[in-house]
Amino acid sequence: MRIARWLDGADLGEGFVIGDRVVPFPNGLRVAQVLAQGLPAARLLFARVADEKGAALDSVRLLAPLIPASIRDFVAFEEHVEGVSAGVEGTSHVAPEWYEAPTFYFTNPHTVLGPGEEVRPPVTDRLDFELELAVVIGGVDGSDGRNLDATAARAHIFGYTIMNDWSARDLQAREMKVRLGPAKGKDFGLSLGPWIVTADEFEPFEDDEGFLEVRAEVRVNDELIGYDLLSNAGWPFPEFVAYASRNSRVVPGDVLGSGTVGNGGCLGELWGRNGALTPTPLSAGDVVRMSIEGIGELISPVGSQVRAPEIPHARARPRLRTREL
Template identity: 75%
Template structure:
């Protein structure tokens, strides 16, 4: 099953299934968020109700991001990506021992999610980049617990998968991460998701003997193939990412968990690190990034004009005194 959100020529938003080449609204006016919360078995029952209904042709609507995420965690689960990007940062290709110990992630901005074909408007930067990822979407009714899930419980919590493009401003990201925190403004301006959510049951034939999702992922810039990889080259399968995210925390329906960038050219920064030069060049206004993932479909993201934000002053050098000076005392 494919689940999507869309808008029509009037701007009205629809939410439902993609059946063939048409979109069909959920029964009873349900939303994607409500269907996710009800879980995969209920989605299958709802799909059976509308499978033969007349829909609206896909060509007559504009697809939106397939959900409004409750949260977005993005992992760094591909060893090959870490090798290349580390070289682009400091000239030394390495994977630190800590990477192998646990699947590290960061939280990013659910309020700047973009849909298929929606242009990203980066900050003023010299190094706009894409990141080719697959994301798991969490659903409900997999059990009463949302915290400290086992991998098997986490597997049941995965409702489906979508394509993720984690847009990046690499120069901003590099600066802020030298402070040993982040990424922040190098990332949070845009995250593309789509074109729809494909339910987890559709991927059973693609699981290898170790439980990894052996699907091919490709990325093109202006129709030139830049990178391709198998998603099964992750260091951990998706259920283990979900289980780790739930440790001493919670995962809830509508949470999105990105795989992290694939290897073998899943982003430009990896190639810059391996080649020692900005080749291919950073993205520029007018470029189009197209991601194709087996079993899911295609996600297209144009690069729009940069947006200049208001300037802020640098940090002030303060005295570090611990008591107010006499002149600073507040009158009673």
């Protein structure tokens, strides 16, 4: 099953993509509600509308397939870490701690972009993309999404979508020297789409350890930049979900990015390996085209940069401990 959100003229639609048409959920349900009900309920909804005509897919404008409750982004591909660390830190290095757990950061659910939607980056000399597969969390009866093991976590994977975690590498490098982030190097835009494909459709791609042998590739202006198999991640996806729930909680509508695939899944990796800005950073007018086997294609044009108000520097402070009366 494929699940999407779209605009048909001024009308918002949410439902299934069936062949070359879009069909709304019954009873006016929204994607958030269907995710909360879980995958078994979604199958029943699909059966109710599978024969309905709906609207032609090419007559509507697809939106991001969900409004995320939160977005966690992992860094699960060793090859990506090797290359980007060389570009950002000046030397190729994978910290021993990387191997201990599938580390992630939280990013901004309020700047999500949909298929074909233009990204408007901040002022940057090193605009980059990141090719990722994202997990979409669904509801599971009898589970509150806390402290899951990998087996229980697997049931919470409702489906997958393509994720492009846009990155301003120069801003990212500066702020991470303060030992926090990434933040402003990332939170201006993140593209999702074109739809959610339910987890059952990926079962044929699973190897004996649960890794997904799915091909992902990215092109800029039709030039192939990178490609990889998702099975090169350090952990299978249920273990991402389990780790995210550790002493915490995952809820329906959460998005968990795999992290950038290796072998050119982003320009930053190639800059680190090449020792130069080759290929060139993205600029206005470029078109980034990502495809992942079993899902389809996410196309994202790059727009002009947006200059934000200037930031004042920190003020020197006297570090007084008492207030004069």
